[in-house]
Amino acid sequence: MIIVMQQNIDKQLTKAVEARIKELGYVPHIISGEKRDVVGAVGDERGKMVLQSIESMPGVEKVVPILKPYKLASLEVSPQPSRVELAPGVVIGGEEIIVMAGPCAVESEEQIIQTAHAVKRAGARVLRGGAFKPRTSPYSFQGMEEDGLKLLAAARAETGLPIITEVVNPRDVELVARYADIMQVGARNMQNFALLKMLGQLDKPILLKRGMSATIQEFLMSAEYILAEGNRRVVLCERGIRTFETATRNTLDISAVPVLKEQTHLPVVIDPSHATGHVSLVPSMSYAAVAAGCDGLIVEVHPHPEKAASDGPQSLRPAAFADMMIRLKAFVAAAQRTLPTVD
Amino acid sequence: MIIVMQQNIDKQLTKAVEARIKELGYVPHIISGEKRDVVGAVGDERGKMVLQSIESMPGVEKVVPILKPYKLASLEVSPQPSRVELAPGVVIGGEEIIVMAGPCAVESEEQIIQTAHAVKRAGARVLRGGAFKPRTSPYSFQGMEEDGLKLLAAARAETGLPIITEVVNPRDVELVARYADIMQVGARNMQNFALLKMLGQLDKPILLKRGMSATIQEFLMSAEYILAEGNRRVVLCERGIRTFETATRNTLDISAVPVLKEQTHLPVVIDPSHATGHVSLVPSMSYAAVAAGCDGLIVEVHPHPEKAASDGPQSLRPAAFADMMIRLKAFVAAAQRTLPTVD
Amino acid sequence: MIIVMQQNIDKQLTKAVEARIKELGYVPHIISGEKRDVVGAVGDERGKMVLQSIESMPGVEKVVPILKPYKLASLEVSPQPSRVELAPGVVIGGEEIIVMAGPCAVESEEQIIQTAHAVKRAGARVLRGGAFKPRTSPYSFQGMEEDGLKLLAAARAETGLPIITEVVNPRDVELVARYADIMQVGARNMQNFALLKMLGQLDKPILLKRGMSATIQEFLMSAEYILAEGNRRVVLCERGIRTFETATRNTLDISAVPVLKEQTHLPVVIDPSHATGHVSLVPSMSYAAVAAGCDGLIVEVHPHPEKAASDGPQSLRPAAFADMMIRLKAFVAAAQRTLPTVD
């Protein structure tokens, strides 16, 4: 932590900051500049949040944090990439690129079973489908809830694909965990800390989506909430951030992939469907995601997008998804990664 | 809803869209342009969400929503400004400007009682204080929880000020409601729909903060979640949005005040502390908020900001708050509003 | 400048950074932390830009600038607010709030003369009007050019109001300066450095608009370009920044007013017309701007907005402008400022 003092102030003010740093248990180092002093505070990293309050002391211009506030998520603590087992035999973060696919929302048995077969055939290793839907409008379809979870379980029984589904309420964690192989935290809940803490106590892998306007540092701090409770199976998902551009639903922050890879050992997945909002953009963004170094994709596929209860415009038809998976192979190979072999 | 067709396409595609609009229960109107067709869909407004799926039909370029998706929050449904009773004798949305003040977090009995007396003396009508704190880092102080609520209640007993405090977990709604006069939904939970629905079933006023990157329309849709469950005592709070500018913690979207006033009957409050993050900016932003037409302010005040467990740099000392309240009077008068008389 | 080294690296790398800092003429100070070193570089402030290149040295994690890169614009160099004479007897930056008003574009003699009389009557002290219009589309009206300047001069002759008008091309600086009292740099040209340098050599006041996505620091650096060439009569204008919100044309960054007042001695003006894009929002944003501490306003007024060649939806009719000026008086008084008396 660096404390920048104001110009031409009484040296006693700098001395007071120095004393306060010692009082908080850190070692102060004063650099006297030509016009102002700068004070460094050295010590154990995690508690440094309280140093921020020094900004309220007289004579202080600003407090500049130097170190990253997360620990368990950091490469400095775990220098090797984590391989997260999503289900028996399905490991993300290693050589294989894992593709998860399925409808935005589970709508009917026929819809989810048909989609499960189709995405499995095309090479997906995990089936996605929402049973609890966080919708902007109270008048929109809110999901089939437990009935949806049962249909997902039926699709798993039929195809063998593990299932990922979203949980939005701490109250439902236990219920969803009874059915799901992987628990998904949506972008709107990235800072629902009560939910994160409960998921941290679970023995299930968690896919954590980045909030719409979360910085990468905040994203990693949310992962840290889960990790700090003991659950180390966290997968990060970039799904587009909010910007001024309206040509796409969100703006895919593709450089988040290598930035995360420089900072954390956790696997990184891209959601090209929510990032773009338009089905025509999904294939090229999937290729780009793999080229950028991601470990997996999560893609919306629906047999009849024009009748979907939600997110139709961004859902690929099964045939388009299969075509994309074929073209994806070349990019996976160029990235020196593999796609799981389909039986 | 307006459906824009692609250029120079087969007229059968337009006919298919027309048929689908009828099937969904709306009346289609085709406008044939020189190069393309445009189809309007007329009918009851609320269900129109499903029309969006038409964007997946062949030949459709885009679907443009025309009407606002909220209803109970709209001025069209309730043309008169709502007066919300926050506590007996404390009404927001009328002539009076209501100021809420207090520390970010309750830290001790001395701190909260001392602050309560100070803000009351200066003219605040509601005491704020956090007991459950949603913090970016799991290693930061997370609040005193129920002990904090008890201290708030003690401060109310001592000063007569009603209390507002945040609830972050649906599980705690009942607990917090036992102590609080007004329930606060923080920016990070603006789209925590499970929480909103529970608060909609409560007989307590709700202060709903705008999410960091929520549009005004999304903000009103979140209010609609509470209203639709039956609770009509909703107060909206603008607290700064996330932009590229780093000189302030967030960017106060001051024009949200008149924009909201054109669209909704709900009262609007400004939080200049979170919006700016710097104590030196709080007074001028409070004056501007009143000039812009807001109905109230919620301001962070702490007796010792340099020792605050959170948000020290944006907390006014009691003396500075009192000074601000004195200067505020002139702006309140200029806005043809009043400040409650202090006993 | 603070150089943060990576964790657990060879101490020789820190020594190399130390040597390079000396080579560049600064004094290095090493703070050895528990896990990493931090190096401060002390010396004359302005040349520090080259220190940034140290980020490319091995072992360096990042370079954190501590000091502000502008000088002539800073309060540290000129601690007193500057009073800028816009025209004989029209001074901005002192006690008086200066209102500039007029149409987006000069369209005809009748239009500009009629508007000039109307805004003068209502209390404006400067007439605005565009002759060279930077338009997003090449097919939009581009301004009347020199004919427009002549009409502005005619309006000045008739009313005595000094005129402000935009210059967009370095080539036209001399031409525009022959007619204008105040030269305006539009948001799109805030970093047109060739233009700024030419204006810096002029003996005319300059109104510099903030770029749509410029930080406050970049804004002040652009002012510094003009100041560094010798022209000290610079007025800053906040006119809304680009954000994700679409309810308004731009987002008025009202806190830019007190932030600028803490950093610079230059006068600050608000443009509520471009900031909001909607005529109904202009009055409340003007009141808020004065309450926030600005020194002036620049407002679009057009006798027939529904026939305006540009910016109709954000142009006040003369009667609405006059009403606003009447209500503005109370806020000006509350801010302990004055409006010039109208003859």
Add this chain to the structure above:
Amino acid sequence: MIIVMQQNIDKQLTKAVEARIKELGYVPHIISGEKRDVVGAVGDERGKMVLQSIESMPGVEKVVPILKPYKLASLEVSPQPSRVELAPGVVIGGEEIIVMAGPCAVESEEQIIQTAHAVKRAGARVLRGGAFKPRTSPYSFQGMEEDGLKLLAAARAETGLPIITEVVNPRDVELVARYADIMQVGARNMQNFALLKMLGQLDKPILLKRGMSATIQEFLMSAEYILAEGNRRVVLCERGIRTFETATRNTLDISAVPVLKEQTHLPVVIDPSHATGHVSLVPSMSYAAVAAGCDGLIVEVHPHPEKAASDGPQSLRPAAFADMMIRLKAFVAAAQRTLPTVD
């Protein structure tokens, strides 16, 4: 253009809008909804800008543009991708991916010649280098100007690589054009319309960079300025947009590539150096750009980034550039494109 009327208004207001649409030369179509009317205006597309002024008429809630305002840049006018000849034998927009590389700024003969040889050897087809530098600070290095252009020409003579360099002032267009093969418009000048118009009259290819906060539509409108003057050799360059994220210098909007490909026939280039600001992110973003469908890359390469006069932290060393070009080949092949064979 769709005009949305307010609810429950006098039908005369709708009739007035209808009349005004006719007066402007368009054909009005009224759709009477349950609660409000909507009016479509049909006619030639380009002049529609004046219809926007209808928003100022009484009873009008908003005006929604339906059609895209650009024409020559659109795929609707030119459905085939344009192949732009950058220099004899160097064509962009076809099968080949064209890589342009070189230093941010020309600093010395040795630097530019050495870099030119290195990037040529690695497979670059065009040499980049700045002679006129638009710098945020007036105290930063502003470029070698004509001396820099001469050094670029010397590097071309030595290596045969065509050169691209930026022009920032309309006054210098002729001078720069005497030396450059390709004229570059920087992000800060994307809406410097005077400059665009002059470049539109030139017989040289233009690389137009997207402004930091320009929408894709505004970007295409700026291209339209050049095209409308007669110069059809325009190449678009995405170089990162400004967002709230600070981990990268800008945020690479990778989805701009397929969005542009759906709307325009012009070739699209990515600048991974400015988009990210960090050399370690440049290779993965280059691979992603090719996977996303771009036609070329423009990359900063400097022999000694730690001594660069500008942009050191984002400049690859020649060896790193050569490594990247080798790995790039696999992604180019996966994208079914080619890299030019190096002699």
